Amino acid sequence: MSKILCMQLSNKSAKPVFTTITPANKQIKCMLDTGADMPVWCGSEGLLKIVFPETEKADKKFLLSGFGRKPEVVDIYKIPEFFIKDEKGILTFQNLYIASSFGRNFGCDLILSATMFKHMDYSILNRKRNTSVLEIKYDRDLYYTQLILNQKNSEFTEKIFSFSSVESYESQTESGNIEIVRDF
Secondary structure, eight states, rough: OOOEEEEETTTTTTSSSEEEEEEEEEEEEEEEEETSSOOOEOOOHOOOOOOTTOOEEEEEEEEETTTEEEEOOOOEEEEEEEEEEOOOOOOEEEEEEEETTTTTOSSSSEEEEEGGGGGGGEEEETTOSSSSSEEEEESOSHHHHHEEOSSSSTTTEEEEEESSSHHHHHHHHHHOOOOOOOOO
């Protein structure tokens, strides 16, 4: 049975920006980016450590492009538990990997990539409303993410892969189509 989260979007931004609560009970602003392959932390390094105190730096790198700048090599961090929460429900990601782009003024703290929502449906509802809403339909309370490594240089991460169960993860890796770092 599908569950639905309805995240009210900020009326101060033309981008789909919403607020969620972290496991440390802190608010952060998130933006859904349908063109992103990897979530990106845009806030300060200090804020990352405050809102996600269990965050660990991974031993892989990511080649980050966009933001109106030249591509740059950035560190990757692993957030052990990330959730999106509204008044009625909670959607949890275990081991969410993020690229770090500390201190970018992009109107949010965390950019969420469309690859995170591969096993869900999402829509932005604008019509006949006072405020826009990001609606996320999902069928599990817990999802996982893993790094997909660059085939030419395994020191670098290509993107993240979202899956809904350990069985789903195993079927993807057994097909031999992708190389994933397993850490659960």
